[in-house]
Amino acid sequence: MSRIKFFKVAYSKKDGRPVNDVVAQALSDMDELVSQMLESSMQSSSTIDEVFTQVMGPERPGHVRTYGLGPSRRDVFGHKKSEEMQAMQSQIDEQLSRHKAEIKAKLLEMEAQ
Template sequence: MLARSGQQIGLQYESWHKVPKTLKDELLKFIELQFSLEISREYVLKSLGKKWRDYKHDLKTKHFRREQGLQANKDKHPSGTIRWQWEQLIDFWYSRKGEDSKKLGIASRKQQKYTHTSGSKSFARKEKEMETSSGRKVGRLELFRATHTKKDGSHMNMETEQIMEKANEKLAGCQTIDEDMQMVEIEILTQVIGKERCGRVRGLGLGPTPKSYYGVPRNRNSTNSNTQSSEFVEQIQQMEQEMEQMKRERAQERAEHECQCKDYYVYA
């Protein structure tokens, strides 16, 4: 309802990132007044942003025809939309920036080699159902397998099948205890599908971010977070020491220069 309401968000923004933070905060407050949330505010915002983008995509698919011309598309604004917002949206779709955004979206879609099979069910809900059924914590690789295979166990495409084959081979060659299995599965997924994207954790859907999921910023090339955290802190401390040393040296050079200038003027 909120995503489709021109009175609440509107269609005039070029992207979800352009929606003002103050407006997002107001939307969250409105939602929190209606519901007792047991999920994070970040997830609510991401979900709202996705629904808003999906709504704009649906409008474009059903009502926008480039070949009919700019004014013709503006005149047939859909019911439920505000006319001036629709006209601004049409202007954006006809602009160079809108064309570049479209090409970027098409290129990004082509790079998506695998897709999930959970339908409208969120990954968080699927994970909770699996944990309730099994009575134990579900590993990340296990969740990825459950959300990327069909009910009969077959794969969506060749890319997904190859990913699971590589992951299973690596998992079979590991010797670890149960406490380390979660970290091992994280490392295996990183090796077979790549590093995490900015603000997202692969295979976990909306909500989790690298910082919230791992606790601290990590380099995904290693499973030893404590070692990496220590190295990161040491690097920061070393940089701070070097900066302090540079400040002292510059201060000393400045003092010597001022002293030389005074001696010159006195001599002159």
Template sequence: MFCIAHTKSDASLNSTAAQEIVDKFKALTQESDSSTPTTEDEIYRQVVGPERHGRTRGYGLGPTPTTVFGTTPGRIELASQLRIANTQNAELKTKIDELEKKMDDDRRKMEERMMEERMKLEERMEMERKKTEEKMEEGQRKMDILLAFMEEINQRGNNSRGK
């Protein structure tokens, strides 16, 4: 940003002071790349020095820190915000507890319903199995009667031929 503000249309810097600042900035930037990481703002403060009281660097002459960044809340306001946040936090925890309890109740009810349905299904399956067995037994009895009748007919036929 400094370079843009202090560069002429022919791409040269406005003054030798500006050139010195740019050179120092580039040197410190290269040093910080090799050693510890440093932000551009920190490097700029090292080169140019701290901002005068009541001024905001990079925003021109008009804006002050208060207009750019706003005021910092006082202790009373922070304490009030903390109380509000704690109250909201407690309310949310209560709501979460209620929802978890409701979910547990719903889960328990659903498991009970599933058990009831499973029991009904098993009862129906048992009834169907018994009906099927009874039908098979009845069918077997009828087959036995039919076989006995056919056997008797065969014996009568054999007896009448043998005479």
């Protein structure tokens, strides 16, 4: 569930109306920015979360908006650094295997001469 959907659920009454005018304005702003993103066909979970941050403001250190006092960013979003490291490691592994193949091809070419 995206942070925008979570915000809508948390700050809406049972009939679906926002709890107050401030929440209604924030939801309206979020919907407008999301529709602009859909028109430009740039949609991913990170960009949706960026819309939430644009409307609600930056996070405070150690807290995640709409999740209360308990959870931290790591609890909600996981270890982003390790995911980035895994992606970088897979890129390095691919490059290494390509270089090995190139070296083998050159070695075979040199042996054939």
